Amino acid sequence: MSTNTAPFISIRKLAKSFGAFQALRSIDLDIHRGEFVCFLGPSGCGKTTLLRAIAGLDLQDSGSIQMGGRDVSHASPAERDFGIVFQSYALFPNLTVADNVGYGLVNRRRPSAEINRRVEELLALVGLPEQSKKYPIQLSGGQQQRVALARALATAPELLLLDEPLSALDAKVRIRLRDEMRSLQQRLGVTTIMVTHDQEEALAMADRIVVMSDGAVEQVGTPEEIYRRPGTPFVADFVGHMTFLDAVVTGPGRVRVGELDLLVANAASFSAGTPVRLAMRPEEVRTRSITAETPNRFDATIGDLSFLGSYCRAHLEPTNSRSTRIAADFSTNAMRDLGILPGQVRTVAFPPESLHVFAGGGR
């Protein structure tokens, strides 16, 4: 990702409405050559609208899109250079796998031998050799998805667009295909934009994630940035699990939640007395090797425990602030080693750097 060169796609002030509903509100976004970018957000956040605007399938109301240094804001899809895979795959049911993959090649008047060779090459690339004479209905969902991918890549586009390509598949196939797609993308180096509402998928596949909500970009960053340093309460809440508590800033780097005084690593911008929202991830709650020097240490009662396979989620009630409930995850290992049981009182701690402070408490 050569971020110092000019971006491959640059989107400026892109806006679109459907009647009174604002699907996109002045989107600015740069995408670099070779990047794998995920548009992540709940349904109705505008991520698919943005993808379709980039493809030219649904034109924006205002704003511009540059692609490879060319202004394509008003170009038709055929005048842009991309391949696309839809959630439904949109495979032509009356054509064989080979004809589907070669669909865009036939139109370019290449000799049929060359087309056949290319189709075979693509089918091998997506791991579906020997299937070229079958019809789509004879393939499994995962195989259909691969055919759709091969078809999208057939014309060697500079940009690959994926609209929820994995969400119609069952969990096991989804995980295998997402790893395969990621490594294929890295090998080919094709710039890729994927729309998804599945945060795990976005975290696992993307170089950068664009979190969207309500037609606007909430945050752009690497998966780690998005997860570790969410820029807004929305991102914090949407990606991963998060406990939100109302708090008040009591001094530089200090907040108060109920009866608990906590140190926070990043609340410099708030002055004392400001109501804020404090957010913490359940897996950041520490139970081991807590000493007298450990900051943000407090006693809490283990409330109800729910078993979730490799870990358990507990609800903690601090003994001196009973109305506060904090979610905490304990690995099955920890449960066994420490003998954690409901109703116990234990000493736990929050590392100051794991606490996120957002404006707007008191809700």
Next chain:
Amino acid sequence: MSHAATPLTMTNATVKIARPRLSERHVAGVLILALCAVLILIIALPLWALLSKSLEDPQGRFVGLANFVSYATTPTLLSSLTNSLLVASVTTAIVLPLAFLYAYALRRSCIPGRGLFYAAAMVPVFAPSLLSGLALIYIFGNQGLLKSWMMGASLYGPVGIIGAEALYSFPHAVLILVTALSLSDGRLREAAEAMGTTRWRIFHTITLPGARYGVISAAFVVFTLVITDFGIPKVIGGQFSVLATDAYRQVVGQQNFPMGAVVGIILLVPAVLAFFVDRAVQRRQSAMLSARAVPYAPRPERRRDLALLTFVSVMALAIVGPYGIAIWGSFVKYWPYNLSLTLNNYDFAAVDPEGWSTYGNSLLLASLTALIGTALIFTGAYLIEKLKLFPRLRAFAQFLAMLPMAVPGLVLGLGYVFFFNAGWNPLGFLYGTLTILVINTIAHFYTVGHITALTSLKQIDGEFESVSASLKVPFWSTFRRVTAPICLPAILDIAVYVFVNALTTVSAVIFLYGADTKLASIAIVHMDEAGAIASAAGMASVIMLTAIAVKLAHVGLDRLVFGRLQRWRQR
């Protein structure tokens, strides 16, 4: 994907092409504009001609509503209106409960031979409407087999019209009600049964409300069919005049075009009303059934099934019987005095100078209409449904395509007379030619075909056009290679529907045929007028059997298409 270890050089495999030579946008724009122009010509302008004609005097001067006033103050004209309303209301009241019970037996019971009974109910669809009138004449007419059953009353008048119309409109009601009764959530019934609800209460709290939109829709369809039908009152109405025969008499008999236009507009009212009720009803009906609904599967129940089987058998006999008798009658020497068989009645030239050539004309018309009409209707529906460009124009074309549904054939025929007969119209030379008959018949049956095409197109993945655009394949290639082949069954449906209707229709074309383009259905009217009932029945039977043969061929072809040519539909 892991074994493709050799790095692929993606860019040298194909050659990037510059802009497409022919802009899809332009082609789409031209096609949609052309569609609008055709629909304006064949639908909107004739209707406009009808409306304006009703506001003119016979010399073509604008007289406002004067024609309507004189219509309302002429007792002989006004009585046709009340006659028509009476006949249509009574027929609807008779047909609706019978058709409901028939459809109920087909969909909600376990009687044997349901497919056969369904087919029996559909027989009248394949015959010109006036064959049911001729059939009743054979049975209950002055020389009828069962004349005594009439107890001295005359068949020729409201009684005969209502009887024949009931026969003719029955399949249309059954068709709608079968669909309505198919759309039911079996879980509702199971829940009711689990609570120990009585059968009668289930019927009037679940079954009937579930089908009520179908009942409303069927009522309007039957009413409209009857009030606008021309053939039956023509052959069996005697001196009893109705709106449809009035319109014919005003235009063809008295050349009083403005008064004919007034009658046409009056006929338009119930049809337009039915159209809007039907649309409102359909929207509700589809909203009523959730995607997760489980279809109801009836369980055998001896007493109910036996009662329904008896009813359905009697009804099927009452429907098929008259047509059988009419066919028989067409082979009889001198009904009912000399019942020996003969082919003389099929020597049509003896009673109509055109002879068998009218049948040839009908076949030619039906084939051309099916061929050209299906191509136009399906392509039009594709342009309206699948192209995302020019939304206003497409909405306008959609409106025009739905319009013929609300226009009875007779009214459309009148509009064609006024439009193509007008002195200023450069297309006047088409009058009386096969071309105008084809155009008119396409317009007449446009909407049903259009809806069939739309339904089929809506079932196709909406992203095919997007995928094609991304692959830089123009939409017309995808239409040819993917969309049309997938929709082949629907295209066949449309072609057969248009063919059968072109064969049987009388109402619109009776105003438009010329000396050498007379159709078989019109020849039937003329032979009946000349008193050659056996030949009229013979020609009508020939048409009916042709239509049924085409339908059977369609069923066979459908199997072939699904079975052999469309291997891709099977796993």
